[in-house]
Amino acid sequence: MEIPTDHLNKMSVAEFDTSKLMINAARQRDQRGLEDVLIVDVDCHHYENESMREIVEFIDDPVLRRTAQVYSGAGTGANNPFMMGSPGSQDVAGRVTRYPLRKMEETPEDDTHRDIHLSLRWMDAMGVDYVMLFPTPMLLLGLHPVPEYEAVMSRAYNRWLTEKILKEEKRLKTMLYLPFNDPDATYKMVQDFGDSEGVCGFMVVSTRYKPVYDNAYMKTYSLIEEMGKPLAFHGSYSWNDQLLGNTNRFLVTHALGFTIFNAVHLCNWIANGLPERFPKLNVMWIESGLAWVPWLMQRLDNDYRMRSSEAPLLKRLPSEYMGEMFYSSQPMEMPHNPDVLEMTFKMINAETQLCWSSDYPHWDMDVPSVIWDLPFLDEKQKKNIIGENARKLYNLDVSDRFPNYQPPV
Amino acid sequence: MAKELFVSKADELADGDRKIVPNGNYEIGVYRVNGELFAYQNVCPHQGGPACEGLLMAKVEEVIAEDKTYQGMTFNHDEMHIVCPWHGWEFDLATGDMVADRKFRLKKYDVVEKDDGVYVTL
Ligand code: FES
Numbered sequence: 001m002e003i004p005t006d007h008l009n010k011m012s013v014a015e016f017d018t019s020k021l022m023i024n025a026a027r028q029r030d031q032r033g034l035e036d037v038l039i040v041d042v043d044c045h046h047y048e049n050e051s052m053r054e055i056v057e058f059i060d061d062p063v064l065r066r067t068a069q070v071y072s073g074a075g076t077g078a079n080n081p082f083m084m085g086s087p088g089s090q091d092v093a094g095r096v097t098r099y100p101l102r103k104m105e106e107t108p109e110d111d112t113h114r115d116i117h118l119s120l121r122w123m124d125a126m127g128v129d130y131v132m133l134f135p136t137p138m139l140l141l142g143l144h145p146v147p148e149y150e151a152v153m154s155r156a157y158n159r160w161l162t163e164k165i166l167k168e169e170k171r172l173k174t175m176l177y178l179p180f181n182d183p184d185a186t187y188k189m190v191q192d193f194g195d196s197e198g199v200c201g202f203m204v205v206s207t208r209y210k211p212v213y214d215n216a217y218m219k220t221y222s223l224i225e226e227m228g229k230p231l232a233f234h235g236s237y238s239w240n241d242q243l244l245g246n247t248n249r250f251l252v253t254h255a256l257g258f259t260i261f262n263a264v265h266l267c268n269w270i271a272n273g274l275p276e277r278f279p280k281l282n283v284m285w286i287e288s289g290l291a292w293v294p295w296l297m298q299r300l301d302n303d304y305r306m307r308s309s310e311a312p313l314l315k316r317l318p319s320e321y322m323g324e325m326f327y328s329s330q331p332m333e334m335p336h337n338p339d340v341l342e343m344t345f346k347m348i349n350a351e352t353q354l355c356w357s358s359d360y361p362h363w364d365m366d367v368p369s370v371i372w373d374l375p376f377l378d379e380k381q382k383k384n385i386i387g388e389n390a391r392k393l394y395n396l397d398v399s400d401r402f403p404n405y406q407p408p409v
Numbered sequence: 410m411a412k413e414l415f416v417s418k419a420d421e422l423a424d425g426d427r428k429i430v431p432n433g434n435y436e437i438g439v440y441r442v443n444g445e446l447f448a449y450q451n452v453c454p455h456q457g458g459p460a461c462e463g464l465l466m467a468k469v470e471e472v473i474a475e476d477k478t479y480q481g482m483t484f485n486h487d488e489m490h491i492v493c494p495w496h497g498w499e500f501d502l503a504t505g506d507m508v509a510d511r512k513f514r515l516k517k518y519d520v521v522e523k524d525d526g527v528y529v530t531l
Pocket residue numbers: 453454455456457458459460493494495496497498
């Protein structure tokens with residue numbers, strides 16, 4: 001395969017192998033003895049679009065299934081009515097080569113799904129034991145103008161994922177995609193799949209225009225709280241958004257986009273007193289990095305002190321509720337001054353509330369050493385963040401990988 | 410005396426070529442570009458990715474007119490960049506400096522051509 005390196009030249013690449021690409025991660029794993037440490041990745045991805053022909057067979061509605069079959073096959077040359085795209089350049093215009101090259105990667109022609117083979121390759125290289133697996137293009141499906149399309153597609157995806165992937169490989173789990181634009185379909189999804197094997201919680205993609213305080217969601221929050229599973233909000237971006245549409249360099253679209261939608265939902269979550277209404281519901285914020293949390297803690301506390309009448313359900317400062325929420329670590333900002341990061345860790349109670357995530361194979365992925373090598377963490381804190389916090393949060397049975405597992409002391 | 414690592418026969422590293430050779434636990438990436446040789450450890454100072462396995466690309470520059478208006482972008486082939494494939498950090502081929510933040514750099518090695526061979530000094 002050839003990748004253009006400028007407007008005239010190309011670099012040719014003969015093969016692509018995830019294990020080879022990640023060999024330096026495997027070396028880090030061995031140097032740090034990470035094989036002996038429980039590592040749970042709370043956010044990684046596969047490319048469900050590559051399995052779309054299989055997935056559409058799980059659509060119940062006969063008319064929509066036929067429509068999806070047409071577009072997931074050779075296509076018609078027209079736009080696919082199921083996918084809601086956004087322009088973007090996540091791979092820095094091909095510089096992050098695993099994007100253009102992934103199609104070249106060979107996997108054994110056996111009964112194991114290609115996505116399982118590919119996932120285990122990078123997991124083994126990093127020393128990861130279990131992951132929460134999420135889709136990729138579907139992270140933009142919340143922008144679809146028709147809620148029915150999101151509901152139908154996500155239901156088919158969830159059926160396929162639980163039956164064809166999670167059942168087959170116990171190291172792969174998920175927080176189930178919820179079609180949040182349709183509150184009733186969201187509730188039914190939790191009801192129908194909440195107890196399925198490998199479903200450790202529920203995930204709402206933040207990039208959408210539905211406020212979390214809507215009364216229509218309260219029964220779903222109650223049900224999830226009752227189940228004792230966490231609810232996560234996963235960041236993404238939309239260059240079509242009116243505000244983000246003012247950015248012309250994708251670095252800005254990304255830096256803001258992956259944070260701003262989660263920021264809006266988190267503020268609404270707090271100001272409407274949802275932590276008081278659902279005190280046992282664990283909420284997690286995924287893929288917004290960490291620097292946004294101290295920003296909002298200070299901003300919300302400051303406004304709340306002056307305007308507490310607008311958030312009368314709150315009994316404490318917003319930052320105190322935020323310090324009880326869970327956060328995924330990636331993409332973790334690395335300021336030159338480590339004091340800045342250390343203070344952020346203190347503010348979010350990282351020792352119990354932070355969960356490492358890779359986001360692999362996406363462009364801004366983090367390897368476990370970003371946590372493991374931090375100079376201000378002790379061994380217990382490292383182990384908590386890299387695996388134990390997630391194990392506890394999901395009540396994960398790790399006995400197949402660690403028969404005598406003991407939480408770090 | 411400094412140890413030398415044989416990279417390749419001189420005529421097997423043509424202009425524009427890159428060769429990655431094992432050295433202990435890691436590898437060294439050796440480049441010949443515009444007649445000059447460069448060698449760097451294949452470990453990125455960011456998260457440890459195999460920087461030398463990525464693309465070699467010209468520096469991107471903005472074209473700004475006299476009146477400060479933006480006129481597009483262009484490639485500057487006088488400054489070539491090694492682009493790490495893990496996340497896209499770019500390194501100046503001539504110095505190994507990370508171009509966006511020169512506090513970071515690739516580990517550089519001396520590299521010479523002699524007796525029809527290319528050698529890295531360890
Ligand atoms: S490891 Fe090289 S860019 Fe991140």
